[in-house]
Amino acid sequence: MVKRIVAVAALLLAGCGSTTASPTTGVNGEITVFAAASLTESFTELGKEFEAAHPGTKVTFNFAGSSALAQQINKGAPADVFASAAPANMKQVTDTGAITATPATFAKNTLQIAVPEGNPGKVTGLADFAKADLKIALCAEQVPCGAAAKKVFEAAKITAAPDTLEQDVKAVLTKVSLGEVDAALVYRTDVKANDKVEGVDFAEADKAVNDYPIALIAKAPNAAAAQAFVDYVLSGEGRKVLTEAGFAAP
Amino acid sequence: MTLHAELRVHRAGFALELDLAIEPGEVVALLGPNGAGKTTALRALAGLLPGSHIRTEESTWDKLPAEKRPIGVVFQDYLLFATMSALDNVAFGLRARGTRKAEANEIARHWLAQVGLAEFAKAKPRTLSGGQAQRVALARALATSPELLLLDEPLAALDASTRLRVRSDLGRHLQHYPGHTLLVTHDPLDAMVLADRIVILEDGRVVQQGTPREVVRQPRTDYVAHLVGLNFYRGVAEGTEVRLDDGGTLTIAEPAQGPVHVVFPPSAVSLYPDKPAGSPRNTWQAIVSGIEQHAHTTRVDLAGNPAVLADITTATVAELRLQPGDTLWVSLKATEIHTYPR
Amino acid sequence: MRSRLPVVLVLPAVIGLAFLLVPLAGLLVEAPWATLPAQLFSAEVGQALRLSLLCASLATIVCLVLGVPLAWLLARSDLPGRGLLRALVTVPLVLPPVVGGVALLLVLGRRGLVGQYLDQWFGVSLPFTTAGVVLAEAFVAMPFLVISVEGAFRAADPRYEEAAATLGASRWLTFRRVTLPSVMPGVVAGTVLCWARALGEFGATITFAGNFPGKTTTMPLAVYLALETDPDAAIVLSIVLLLVSVAVLAGLRDRWIRA
Missing domain, CATH: 2.40.50.100 (RNA polymerase II/Efflux pump adaptor protein, barrel-sandwich hybrid domain)
Known part of the structure; x- marks a missing residue:
């Protein structure tokens, strides 16, 4: 285990809400970021840029479902930063006091209809999800993308006829990309990251806007570098990477 | 009718060339040292090895697989089916050949009685003594009334005191059996006591044959002389x-x-x-x-x-x-x- | 008098037992016992449990029907490349189950190598159906049965089959009455392993058959999803699954031992 060096001076920087990340002295060592699975591509990229901007730092990620991460943090996992895909999971952590800082929303994600290449089911909108002859995949209601899907169907007054309620977005995408289902509801960022599926926009998407909160963990082993990372995510550079991935600005 | 067998088995480093003629009711002992080809000969006759040419006056068996041959075999370690009772073991051959269950059981019961094991019908093989297991194996082989009875070292697995009694019992059953019997053994005493004729096999070839009396009086090889x-x-x-x-x-x-x-x-x-x-x-x-x-x-x-x-x-x-x-x-x-x- | 057990064996044995049982104890300690009865008799749990037992049992039957002859072939035939075949049979053991599920989709899915014809010719689509669950579970569980039964076939003395042949028994009768009874302990052990593996199957099932209550949501899927929002409920569901499987296995074991 690498021994983390906490630079006391760096603590003074905490709270300096600069919108541009300028190279800071005293930020170094290793930090561990627990981030929602949907952030895998964008945060990996952000991590590299952060390491380049702050020589001497090393960012390690643990990507998983937000609720699993929340539980790990509550059980005392040695993490520095938590980036959740839903405020609800962030709340699980602030409720127990594992996070005391006020979480900041760094990105928004909306749903999009995902169809296999060529759109064999000729899906044009949310109404197609009620068709019994189409194979439909949704996320299970217990996971954020499923909860969001439920919201948009309620708003559109459509009773969806899903064939399967998947455990996460990746599982949904697998089934879309293999052509096993004709349509699915996933996040816009997921469609963007997967070149085997196509996205179809629909009007009710803004009824379920998903906020991504980020916060420093109370017992962060390397609080200085962790805060620098949080700031970087919220900065203009961070914004650029996230927008490229399909996230909307908060 | 006489059973003629021409056995030709060739394997790496070993050749068996054996011509046998067995009369009905006759017991022929195939006697020889280990590795002489006795068991190979028995397996060829049983149809478990290719290379046997067997004819009776009525038919040839050459093309018949083991399950189609009218044979009964008593194996050296009996090979009684462990999951079946003694009765089911004896009835197995009859059932396999299409006899109805009730009739097969009746015949099997008769054979168990013949070998003196009527009260062991329900016993599982592992509860039987060596001598009892041997008698069940004999009953199982005889129950289908085979034309050819093959005995592979039927007494070898028994201890000396049991062997004496089982040998004389076996002799009695063989006397009453009307078919052709081939007894494979390396024990000269088994051959002398049980067989009408002894065929001595060395290195896959017959070196001497005759009645026990002839063999005892006029051995033709060192092996036979040593035996007697x-x-x-x-x-x-x-x-x-x-x-x-x-x-x-x-x-x-x-x-x-x-x-x-x-x-x-x-x-x-x-x-x-x-x-x-x-x-x-x-x-x-x-x-x-x-x-x-x-x-x-x-x-x-x-x-x-x-x-x-x-x-x-x-x-x-x-x-x-x-x-x-x-x-x-x-x-x-x-x-x-x-x-x-x- | 019994000889004393050597400590070099007893110590690791006790550690091994603890290693297996302590996580179980953890589940039991953490369980919210108050909500257990309510969960146990809730409609969803009942549905998932019934579906789990049904699918695991059907998958086990599929494995028996296909796996026992396969084990026999591997043990007794002189096929060329038998060693390679034997290794390939264990692939589902090594494969992460999710990958197994994807592989099944690639073959039996709606656009899969075989699945597209099933769909075109017969209108049969296996993903997202209960049959799909059975298939996914059988795929993952079959190696357990095959390996265990093959070992038994190899240990069985082929001379008993010869003895049966000399008594006039056909190959099939010999297999049924002589070979199979002699490998029965191996078959029973394999069946138990196979059933238990099928009952706990998650990855291949959710990937190939998806998750829909009453149709494809088995207990492990229900546990996984409950874990997302309500870890307590997940623990209760796990305990229910555990108790039922232990009860079934213990019951069967007694039966077999008496038989």
Whole structure:
């Protein structure tokens, strides 16, 4: 285990809400970021840029479902930063006091209809999800993308006829990309990251806007570098990477 | 009707060439040392190995797989089916050949009674003694009334005291069995007691065959002579003199001419510390190379010209104070020596 | 008198037992016992449990029907490349189950190598159906049965089959009455392993058959999804699954031992 060096001076920087990340002295060592699975591509990229901007730092990620991460943090996992895909999971952590800082929303994600290449089911909108002859995949209601899907169907007054309620977005995408289902509801960022599926926009998407909160963990082993990372995510550079991935600005 | 079998099995480093004719009701023993091909012959007859040519007056079996041949086999370790009762084991062959269950069970019960195991019908094989298991195996083989009964070392797995009784039981059953029987064994006593005719197999070939009496009296190979416990030599006779191939000369009582086998029992040999005087026509010096205690006699192995086995009494051993390496005089009466043409 | 057990064996044995049982104890300690009865008799749990037992049992039957002859073939035939075949049979053991599920989709899915014809010719689509669950579970569980039964076939003395042949039994009768009974302990052990593996199957099932209550949501899927929002409920569901499987296995074991 690498021994983390906490630079006391760096603590003074905490709270300096600069919108541009300028190279800071005293930020170094290793930090561990627990981030929602949907952030895998964008945060990996952000991590590299952060390491380049702050020589001497090393960012390690643990990507998983937000609720699993929340539980790990509550059980005392040695993490520095938590980036959740839903405020609800962030709340699980602030409720127990594992996070005391006020979480900041760094990105928004909306749903999009995902169809296999060529759109064999000729899906044009949310109404197609009620068709019994189409194979439909949704996320299970217990996971954020499923909860969001439920919201948009309620708003559109459509009773969806899903064939399967998947455990996460990746599982949904697998089934879309293999052509096993004709349509699915996933996040816009997921469609963007997967070149085997196509996205179809629909009007009710803004009824379920998903906020991504980020916060420093109370017992962060390397609080200085962790805060620098949080700031970087919220900065203009961070914004650029996230927008490229399909996230909307908060 | 006679059963003719021509067995030709060739494998790496081994060839079996065996012609057999077995009369109905006849028990033929296939006797030979380990590796002679006895079990191979039995498996070929049973259809478990390719390469057998078998015909009776009615049919040939060449193309028949084991399950189509009218045979019964008693295996060396019986191979009773462990998950079935004794009765089911005996009934198995009948059921496999299409006999209805009730009838098969009745016949099986009859056979179990025949071998004296009526009350063991429900017993599982592992609860039976060796002798009982052997009798169940015999009943199982006979229950289908096979034309050819094959017995593979049927007594080898039994201890000495059980063997005696089981052997005589087996002999009784074989006497009543009307089909052809082939008994494979390496035990000369089994062959002598149970068989009408003995076929001796060495290295995949028949070296001698005949009734037990003929085989005992006139062995034709060292192996057979050893089995029946005789001193055995090859030689050339000229009147009452036989020059032995491996050295030495013996004087015989009945004149003969040409190549002969020479045999005499070890009990006919006497040993003396000094050259004996008097009637015996054959005396020669030999060195003790081995001493082996048998039940009532001592067998002495002597190196000399010729080498010889002698059975002497324990009293004589004590008197001579025999030690390996001792030089003794061997004496043998000419009338004890039996010769027959090669 | 019994000889004393050597400590070099007893110590690791006790550690091994603890290693297996302590996580179980953890579940039991953490369980919210108060809500257990309510969960146990809730409609969803009942549905998932019934579906789990049904699918695991059907998958086990599929494995028996296909796996026992396969084990026999691997043990007894002189096929060329038998060693390779034997290794390939264990692939589902090594494969992460999710990958197994994807592989099944690639073959039997709606656009899969075989699945597209099933769909075109017969209108049969296996993903997202209960049959799909059975298939996914059978795929993952079959190696357990095959390996265990093959070992038993190899240990069985083929001379008993020869003895049966000399008594006039056909190959099939010999297999049924002689070979199979003699490998029964191996078959029972394999069946138990196979059933238990099928009952706990998650990855291949959710990937190939998806998750829909009453149709494809088995207990492990229900547990996984409950874990997302309500870890307590997940623990309760796990305990229910555990109790039922232990009860079934213990019951079967007694039966077999008596038989």
